[in-house]
Amino acid sequence: MIALRSVIFNIALYAYLIGAMLVIWPVFLLPRKVGWPAIRWWAFTNLWLLRHIARIDIEVRGRENIPQGGFIVASKHQSMWETFALIPLFRDPVFIFKRELMWIPLFGWYAWKFHMIPVNRGRGSAVLPVLTTRAREAISEGRQLLIFPEGTRRPAGAPPAYKFGVAHLYKEIGCPVLPVALNSGAYWPRRKFLRFPGTIVIEILPAIEPGVPTSQFREILTDRIEDASDRLLLEAAESNPAPPLSEMARQHLDEKFGPAQ
Numbered sequence: 001m002i003a004l005r006s007v008i009f010n011i012a013l014y015a016y017l018i019g020a021m022l023v024i025w026p027v028f029l030l031p032r033k034v035g036w037p038a039i040r041w042w043a044f045t046n047l048w049l050l051r052h053i054a055r056i057d058i059e060v061r062g063r064e065n066i067p068q069g070g071f072i073v074a075s076k077h078q079s080m081w082e083t084f085a086l087i088p089l090f091r092d093p094v095f096i097f098k099r100e101l102m103w104i105p106l107f108g109w110y111a112w113k114f115h116m117i118p119v120n121r122g123r124g125s126a127v128l129p130v131l132t133t134r135a136r137e138a139i140s141e142g143r144q145l146l147i148f149p150e151g152t153r154r155p156a157g158a159p160p161a162y163k164f165g166v167a168h169l170y171k172e173i174g175c176p177v178l179p180v181a182l183n184s185g186a187y188w189p190r191r192k193f194l195r196f197p198g199t200i201v202i203e204i205l206p207a208i209e210p211g212v213p214t215s216q217f218r219e220i221l222t223d224r225i226e227d228a229s230d231r232l233l234l235e236a237a238e239s240n241p242a243p244p245l246s247e248m249a250r251q252h253l254d255e256k257f258g259p260a261q
Helices: 002-023 025-029 032-054 099-103 107-113 121-140 165-173 214-237 247-257
Strands: 056-061 071-075 093-098 117-119 144-147 177-182 198-204
Touching (some): 002 107, 025 032, 093 099, 117 121, 121 165
Parallel strands (some): 071 144
Antiparallel strands (some): 177 198
16 A cells, blocks of 8 residues: 555656646746745645655644744755755745756756756865855845755765755854754655655754854754754654664664664
8 A cells, every 4th residue: 555655646746746837837927936935835735745645744843943034944854855845834945956956847947936056066165155155145135045964865864974065154154054853764765666654753953043163063063953863763763653764774773772672
């Protein structure tokens, strides 16, 4: 049944994405802010499909920690799920993502329309000046800059691999950074088509205010996100129904919290 639901959901997800992009094309004629509710509608509908087809719900904790105005959101990234599930949580979000996504027909056009920020990851630190300028502009407009500090999806339980980019932006822009932990990789595993029923939890942690030294900031950010994400992963492992975690994830939980009794 899980395999069947997963197949149906995956077909529905991508069919809906294509259909939605064709239907909401009038947003190209509207100012960005006026057209943005169409993207929120797309994200909410994806969550509805996930709930009613794959039997995966969502729980959000820590909404009271979300600051006002513009700031950086630094989120754990374990699956494709975050690319739409985070959208409804913020008033006017802008994603930083790899440049190659801009080349996808329709999708890339929408990313351009809503002023997303593409980066050429192959250039390494050479992209930082342009990225910083674009990010500063977005935050000055009161937008929320969504960044995945590890740069790409990481399997649940994998060792952290945080890049320098988020620390650089924190130092140069001087705005709060909001850490976000989650356990989506337990239910929507990276590079797998199966979707396991249960409740994905997002935990919005207290913001790191400007002024912390860069090296200390990186340590604080990593510790907060990893500790909370590991706790949420353990919560998933002990839930009913519990998703079938990978051997790596189970070993990681055993090393951190002790073997399950």
